[in-house]
Amino acid sequence: MELYPGFSLYRALYEFSNYAVQGSLNRNAGMKWEDFSSNGMDEVFAIIILEWFLALIAAYCMDRVSLSVKDPFSYFKNPFKKSPSPQRTSLEQQGSEVSVEIERLDVAQESEKVEHMMLEPSTRYAIVCDKLKMVYPSRDGNPPKVAVRGLSLAVPLGECFGMLGPNGAGKTSFINTMIGLVKPTSGSAFVQSLDICKDMDRVYTSMGVCPQHDLLWETLTGREHLLFYGRLKSLKGSDLNQAVEESLKSVNLFDDGVADKPAGKYSGGMKRRLSVAISLIGSPKVVYMDEPSTGLDPASRMNLWTVIKCAKKHTAIILTTHSMEEAEFLCDRLGIFVDGRLQCIGNSKELKERYGGSYVLTMTTSSEHEKDVERFVENVSPNAKKIYHIAGTQKFEIPKEEIRILEVFQAVEKAKSSFRVFAWGLADTTLEDVFIKVARTTQAFNVFS
Numbered sequence: 001m002e003l004y005p006g007f008s009l010y011r012a013l014y015e016f017s018n019y020a021v022q023g024s025l026n027r028n029a030g031m032k033w034e035d036f037s038s039n040g041m042d043e044v045f046a047i048i049i050l051e052w053f054l055a056l057i058a059a060y061c062m063d064r065v066s067l068s069v070k071d072p073f074s075y076f077k078n079p080f081k082k083s084p085s086p087q088r089t090s091l092e093q094q095g096s097e098v099s100v101e102i103e104r105l106d107v108a109q110e111s112e113k114v115e116h117m118m119l120e121p122s123t124r125y126a127i128v129c130d131k132l133k134m135v136y137p138s139r140d141g142n143p144p145k146v147a148v149r150g151l152s153l154a155v156p157l158g159e160c161f162g163m164l165g166p167n168g169a170g171k172t173s174f175i176n177t178m179i180g181l182v183k184p185t186s187g188s189a190f191v192q193s194l195d196i197c198k199d200m201d202r203v204y205t206s207m208g209v210c211p212q213h214d215l216l217w218e219t220l221t222g223r224e225h226l227l228f229y230g231r232l233k234s235l236k237g238s239d240l241n242q243a244v245e246e247s248l249k250s251v252n253l254f255d256d257g258v259a260d261k262p263a264g265k266y267s268g269g270m271k272r273r274l275s276v277a278i279s280l281i282g283s284p285k286v287v288y289m290d291e292p293s294t295g296l297d298p299a300s301r302m303n304l305w306t307v308i309k310c311a312k313k314h315t316a317i318i319l320t321t322h323s324m325e326e327a328e329f330l331c332d333r334l335g336i337f338v339d340g341r342l343q344c345i346g347n348s349k350e351l352k353e354r355y356g357g358s359y360v361l362t363m364t365t366s367s368e369h370e371k372d373v374e375r376f377v378e379n380v381s382p383n384a385k386k387i388y389h390i391a392g393t394q395k396f397e398i399p400k401e402e403i404r405i406l407e408v409f410q411a412v413e414k415a416k417s418s419f420r421v422f423a424w425g426l427a428d429t430t431l432e433d434v435f436i437k438v439a440r441t442t443q444a445f446n447v448f449s
């Protein structure tokens with residue numbers, strides 16, 4: 001009976017209380033150590049200690065079994081295999097909503113390319129990320145945040161890769177991982193064949209960074225900043241002075257003594273230009289630019305674009321931007337990044353062809369002719385879809401295969417005789433349309449999944 005855990009405890013308590021009652025009646029001390037062998041309490045205690053060890057082992061096994069949710073018996077098959085930590089499990093569950101997504105062909109091809117590269121490394125590619133994942137740990141009661149979900153990407157020298165994506169998509173987190181500010185949670189990344197987890201010190205010598213927010217010393221001048229970063233990139237003597245001068249000229253910070261003013265007195269645009277110059281000094285092989293032209297006037301922006309375009313000839317650049325114009329002007333390939341994942345990848349023409357497939361017809365009339373416009377569009381293209389409507393102005397998405405542009409022009413001219421058209425236009429798909437479509441579809445999918 002005493003082998004049952006509860007019973008041995010009960011027996012011990014019973015004996016103690018019995019001796020205590022007898023002790024108080026007979027005015028003696030109750031149970032003593034020497035009484036243990038006479039009343040069997042030594043056996044009871046031996047059983048309790050043994051059971052404590054057995055219960056501990058049983059509780060540990062049950063805990064491990066409960067963690068192996070998919071196969072509760074897997075623990076018994078291999079009891080020494082490390083089980084995932086509770087945090088890891090919750091992250092995997094968090095990521096599972098996305099794992100049902102159908103990976104798009106272009107993104108899958110990029111992953112395949114990277115997998116191939118991991119087996120046969122190539123020096124042509126300056127940046128290679130293989131299933132890179134970055135999770136911010138839970139803090140202040142908030143759950144962990146998966147910012148980058150297994151990104152696979154290869155960027156060759158001479159390419160500017162544009163990373164587009166809505167706010168909070170994880171672009172900056174990706175860059176921060178690549179520049180060593182935060183450690184990847186899993187996956188790997190290589191810069192010039194150097195592992196960012198092991199050889200970051202060597203990676204820094206061939207890397208330039210233009211962060212999202214300018215990181216400048218208020219009291220140092222623009223020239224001093226460039227001298228400092230130039231020295232970090234191993235430039236010396238006349239080479240360093242020449243590189244600094246060229247860099248200052250390229251971003252229009254050379255004339256009128258601007259180069260020798262403290263950075264604290266620079267305008268926002270000047271600081272931004274200095275940050276870009278810093279990222280490019282010493283001709284690094286890899287450059288990360290996080291929204292480089294934010295806050296620049298149109299002339300400075302165009303000037304900056306020329307500098308970046310010139311620099312990319314011998315560099316691999318990863319650039320994040322919210323400007324579609326900038327992306328089209330600078331980037332050889334683009335990736336739309338939503339919720340920590342690349343949703344599509346290709347050059348701007350390919351993306352427009354892939355995700356466009358329709359013209360946008362805009363027509364403005366007085367409010368009473370709105371129905372006439374609807375009928376007109378239905379005649380032109382039965383599958384047209386109204387996408388926008390406000391005070392007499394309506395926009396319709398028309399499948400490209402359903403219309404010929406000449407016929408639309410003829411039809412509009414004819415319609416003008418039936419009702420007054422204030423303005424109208426027919427536009428091809430823009431990169432902005434593609435961006436909105438991809439971002440909306442993915443976000444809607446994530447909400448409903």
Ligand SMILES: Nc1ncnc2c1ncn2[C@@H]1O[C@H](COP(=O)(O)OP(=O)(O)OP(=O)(O)O)[C@@H](O)[C@H]1O
Binds near residue numbers: 145166
């Ligand atoms: N230090 C942090 N701790 C926890 N979560 C963070 C941290 N930094 C960013 N995040 C979260 O990670 C996600 C990705 O943020 P990130 O700044 O990388 O996005 P982004 O694409 O660069 O956005 P934006 O275009 O606005 O710059 C966001 O949901 C953000 O709230």
